[in-house]
Amino acid sequence: MATSIFVNIPTSDLDRSKAFYQGLGYRINPMFSDDNAACVVLDENVYFMVLTREFFQTFTAKQVTEPKTHAQALIALTCDSREEVDAVLAKGLDAGGSEPRPATDLGFMYTRDIEDPDGNILEFFFMEPAAVEKGPDAFLSEQGAGAAATGA
The missing domain is CATH 3.10.180.10 (2,3-Dihydroxybiphenyl 1,2-Dioxygenase, domain 1)
Structure with missing residues (x-):
């Protein structure tokens, strides 16, 4: 289905x-x-x-939040590479979006956020295929970084 x-x-x-x-x-x-x-x-x-x-x-009967001041959801979208993450962020910034925080590089995953002009947050990220297959801790230990990089 x-x-x-x-x-x-x-x-x-x-x-x-x-x-x-x-x-x-x-x-x-x-x-x-x-x-x-x-x-x-x-x-x-x-x-x-x-x-x-x-x-x-x-x-909805609920109050609609104001995305400029309240986060209701973070929408995460995958990219095929770190370069694609950076390229889509550049497009978004050129189109009137803003980057609310610096890029995050966890070794196994690279992510950047952009807010649309209303404040809705889109997270674009790339995850190393081996980390998807084995899990972040196993991937990082193979890279010599250990679990400390994941915050574990």
Whole structure:
């Protein structure tokens, strides 16, 4: 069974959000976009539904948080290399995003965060294939770094 994921995120400026996500290299599916929402296609199974705050509110009775000041979710997306992480961050910064903290290099994983113009946080990361297969501690011990680098 194939599964798709649709991540709904609020925006205070739909046009600005569409420009930001297109600047990252994603496309907008116009068949599922209107004045209230934009369907951002990351790949054939992963989509962001960027919704105006008012429209987003219609899907929940809970208060919609303000992503500039409150974190509701951290959306992590894999990249094929450290260079790809850096390249996508450069695109995001050029498209109006901001980098809330310095890059993190744990030896087995390299990650950088970007906030879209509304403050929604995207984490782009690369993990060494051997660390995925064996686990971070085994990978680091083979590299001579030991478990201390993981914080364990």
